Amino acid sequence: MKNVRVTAKRLPETWTAWGFLAPALVLLGLFVLWPTLRALFWSFTDADLLRPQQDQSRGMANYSVLLNDPRFRQAFFNTALFALMVVPVQTVFSFFLALWVNRPEPYWRWLRTVFFVPVVVSLPVLAILWTLLYQPVRGEEMGLINALITGIGLPGQRWLRDPTLALPALAFMSVWQGAGFQMLIFLAGLQNLNAETLEAARIDGAGPLQRLRYVILPSMKNSIIFVVTATLILSFRLFAQPYLMTGGGPDGRTRSLIQFIYETTFQDRNLGLASAGVILFLFIVAFLTLMQRLAGKEEKS
């Protein structure tokens, strides 16, 4: 049976393969690759959004302007900090949620659905909802979060107005929304976990921590790498939340990389500089993704 495929006609198969690939490749080329190349080209010019087709070459000038721009640096720093808060918290939280609800009874299945519910909230709805939840205390009126913490006797906070709290507030909201999704991926990974191995470890007297370290974590490595990579990339795409909720403030402490690119494009209409930002953004994300994969490989060997 096995060699039927090997002896199958080679040349026609090549043509069939390209036929299968063509629609996707054409669309990806047109709508992903080509715009990226266009941005790459603009990043070396003084392209003006309102004056198309009059671009003069600027060489690498956009890149040096960008790297010396305090707003760009701040946006990079904010985005990285956001990712640093979201990625570990969300990964660990959703991992333990998955371990916890990984039971067959209907109650736990129902619970899984509950944890997943925030995922279906779209970003603009999320932004608007949490703007109201974070409303500061004003007399009798306040947002739900402040109602909760003043209810247990802590002072109310001005979440989105406080320079040190605003970014963590956005990160908290992201964890709330994304954890259920990552939990599902971990649950899927747990299906690969060999129940007998786990039981054997238990019988051998391995405590919960040892079982986690030596049995569960190794078998979940792929899921963990996937979740960390996906969360990292999504964190770096932060835009709608600061754009709608804080306008990048206070003190520019929530302005994200994408928001910087957006403002440079549409408000400052500096397409050249914004394109350099796009290219740097892609480099950063590619670098992070690569690091992830290398880290994953190393552990394997």
Place this chain on the structure above:
Amino acid sequence: MSRGGKRLAGWIASGLVALFFLLPLIWMVHASFRPENRIFAGGFFGVLDFSDLHVGNYPAAWRRASMGRAMVVSLTQAAGIIGIGLLVNSLAAYAFARMDFRGKNPLFALVVALIILPVEVLAVPLFLTARDLGLTGGMAPTMGALILPFAAKAFNIYFLRQHFLSLPMELEEAARVDGASTFRIYWNIALPSIRPALATVIVLDVLTHWSDFIWPLIVCTREETRTVQIGLANLFTEPPIQYGHILAAAVIATLPVVLVFRLAQRHMVASQSNVGIK
């Protein structure tokens, strides 16, 4: 601790975590039924106050955000992306999974690399491309601009390829011996076998594109082509700003996604096992 006590503690803990996830949404739904000057009333236990609820925010929000029309646009967008996307992505994924051809590995590496490219930063060059293809202006071209750029998706190709790879070969080979064409094998055997993965892709696509904000902002130039999210954002910026209307519109905008998720959920359950990226 006794077994029963442990179980009780588990229930309480799970109830609290469930509350953590649900409370903001319960608040949203509850507040959407409250009169404007009572949205924040009652502090933390305000959500238990059912005395002054009314439905008036809903018709107002529906009308002010042109929700009816916006729903049609957004649902058509989602359907188009799903329909075209499932087809072209699964075709490509099948080729990468099951066929040999020159340049396969570098091409696949390129496709995987495209996963990281986010549309939001490429909005301007993408808009110029859409313009060059005639995808700007009226209803039909705008729908094209809302759908076509997102139909082919590198991640979906990658994801579906993993699932095709995990299928046993025997069925497909038997069909080949019977003289079935490659397309027939793909269409009749391989595709139905990865149904859970397709359901997952559908849910992911709906979640992603139901949130689209920047791109519709740029391409939906006519009133009749506005998506749900744009209609919602209008309520947030267009006077008079009424939180009750905004929240009602937010609830309306969330319902279709809940529905899609409910429908796809039972197909998805088995799908997750091959998700890990290598």
Place this chain on the structure above:
Amino acid sequence: MKISQQFRLFLTVFGLLGFGIFLSGCGSAESGETLRVWAHQGQEAENQAMREIVASFNEAHAIAGIRAEIEFFPDHQYSERIAAGAAAGDLPDIMDLDGPTLARYVDAGLLAPLDDDFSEAELADFLPTIIAQGTIDDRLYALGAFDSALVLYYDREILAAAGVTPPNEDRPWTWDEFLAACATLKEAGVDPVSLHMDESADEWYTYAFSPVIWSAGGSLMDPDTGRIEGVLNAPENIEALRQWQQLFALDYADNSPVEPNPFGLGKTAMDWSGHWMARSHLEAKREALGAAPLPVVGEHRAAASGSWAWAMLSTSDRPDVAAKFLRWVVSTENGIVPIVRANGAVPARRSAFEAFPEYEEIPYRLFKRQLTEHGRPRPQTPHYPALTRNFAEALRDIANGADPAETLTRAATQAQAVADR
């Protein structure tokens, strides 16, 4: 039916649907016979009035075979839409623009001058603020049908109950008088004033609080050289904003209000707000509504002005028709009266005030007077978006407790950096 069959059916249907949409998209072409008009989306009544104005224009020009078609864009989408349209060469023949953004589009060469289309006598009928807003480098590029006004509304009854003498329509409060009134109100247990500071820093901040800086003799930008650094953060500006910051430091005003209109609900005694609140405030307060010019930090009186104005695109291939349309929408009878009826803004032409008897009364009387005597447009610079973004963010942060000198200097430096590129 088996589930797998359902699935393939589903795929086929949606695939066909998608391709059908795509193909129909390829086939349809835009008709090039009509005049394309873009406008910002206002409140429902305003959009409706605008549609009716277009309809009346079409009716009056039907014999000549001229037809205008209008598209509305919400504020938060509008400048993005114009920018994307410019980049794609997909612009209308005529559009309305927010006053301060005009210089940006003139600088990009998108607009055609209007000087030849209007006689001096006609232009003399317009409010000086409308002409000032539309003129760049001595050429007129835009004319509005209405302007905006910003005043300090107050509730006579609340002020009287607290023992505060209301401000004078002819002479604004000094900042000290304003703070003293706030202190008295606060002691009486009333929240003194609402300033409508919401979470995101937007144009409202620049519009509403530039007059504070102007009143101290400062500017946001040197009008001759376009310099921002050293001007925006000049000592008098810093001092003015230090005074302004007192409102928040002493808790006279809320810098993150929950309620959009506390004054209307009787929760605050005064309201730092625009003409657009006049109707609802009059309804809520009737005789008790008072209005005065904004308090001043220094000697200089300057009132905020500026609104949407119509401009012709230089790319239009039928400028004569576009000019006809522009004349129509800024004519007293056909354009200004119907739109002002709908949106309650201040008419742009003196001849239009006759149609609005309320301009004999407070607060409307004050609007007209401010615009004719003290109106001042925001700075005209192609880099206005960077200027207003940085200034508005600085204002929000200063209201939040940040040091005015440091914050304003950073805003000036960053705005200057964008302008220098």
